[in-house]
Amino acid sequence: MKIFMHYLRRASLDPIGLLIFILLPVALVFLNVEINVATSHEIRGQAVATNVVLMIMLMFQLMSGSYISEYICLDLKGATRWRLLAAPVSLNKYLFSAMFASLFFSLLTGAIVLTLGYFIYDVYMGNIVIIIAAMLLTALFGQFLGIILALLVDKSGTCTAVHLGISWGIFILSGFFGGITLPVVGDVFTTYGTPFSAAIRAVMHSGVGLAVFEGGEFVYASFDNADAILSLGVLAGFVAVTGVAAVIIGRRRPI
């Protein structure tokens, strides 16, 4: 607990981190919603806001896993490693404490974005349990990705850069900039084929994305909980695979 708090405190003292992972998503939500609402012909503010808020929330879950790689590189790779391991605390305890702190921070970002969206833009949450599950799983995937990168790359700056690169690769693949249909695999990636698309799909199918504009107001008519849960299952699969990969790489190439 002491160690977990230590990492939380350090994360909270990092001005650039706070800027990027708390302020930036909030700013992006405002910006996107305002621009989209202003330029759209029909007044679909709520639907636009719902999409923007949930999308940005999930994106930052994936990216904020770069915290953990930074702490691994700083504390468990350089000279500090020897001092920390000389204490009667195991490597795994440091690792998990740092990971949970990083996860906590990630979920805090998510919670802030969702809360703001809910109160300011009246974002429709669909099935909140599914949204929270998607958030948690995406964040976990980001953590495992961060751990794997820290195991393979020595410099924390490089880790962060690669982490962001992979995250954006996933966004693009998921059809973030318009759907892409690739030969052979078809639209796999834009549906369930990446952790991000699976997360989005789960959220959308929990009710959010299926809103219909009827008689001057939205009707969230067709829920597809089965598809939502299937998407969550796929996402959980991604998490499990990266988790196992992290353990295997950790065994082969210990920090």
Add this chain to the structure above:
Amino acid sequence: MKNVVKRYGDLTALDHLDLEINEGEILGLLGPNGAGKTTAIRSLIGLIEIDSGEISVFGEKQGVNNVKIKKEMGIVTQEITVFTELSAGENLRYFGALYGLRGKELDDNVKRVLEFIGLTEHAKKRPKKFSGGMQRRLNIGCALVHRPRLLIMDEPTVGIDPQSRNHILESVKKIAQGGTTVIYTTHYMEEVQAICGRISIMDAGRVIADGTLDELVGKIAHEDTVRLTAAAPSDALTEEIRAISGVKSVVANAGEYVIISGADSGNLNRIMEIAMRHGGVSNITSDKPNLEDVFLTLTGKKLRDTNEGGGES
């Protein structure tokens, strides 16, 4: 530590190392860069696996992750390993907490250490704003909060001004007076001479000599050290001096010669005479050997490279 071997690939970092520390003493571990001091320390704390040999601490067998032993040891790393985003006080608290200290016990010990390292007034400041000496002191303090029975200091004074260094050396003495056993690693002779009861000299992964300062110097007491600055140093000069009977070693470093020779052999005159023929002498002294000379005699190497030119010959 008995017969400890540690290899990194082809490199044997510890080569059948034997090292003994008695409770309550300050043991100086002296050796040049790459001698294996840090590796010896890491094995002693149980941070790295050793290839063979035996290590026991407080009468118990040491291995990787022997938590019980770790609790009673403190380590001051060679590099400054404090968290720059936390204040001095917070750093101390964290390290105390890692060793299981809580509540009032933690508060009291943090206060005690802050006073001891002279940073009480700076407790709320971050180490980023500290001078090199203050950072070093904090680095040491972080190993003291849990009152270790054995304190291991790996070159704790690297790169600081003489005043801070003296402050640190005094502190180490005080720590030992309080009953803590200390292993003090360094490549500064003066430091071990000033504070250590016993000295182990390491080179190339083994202990090559060990004893009190007097014992070590006694080993070569029947020898004189001649220091000479030649006006025109040359290989021929080195060779001629080396050829004098009774001369045990000649180390030339950019015109500075350190010559160990049998005492009272009249060699001083011979050395002078040869040097005069080779272009003259700008400075010459002869005295009884010190610890540096012990090292020089045993290894034929200087403990620290004062500059890259010359080197051993």
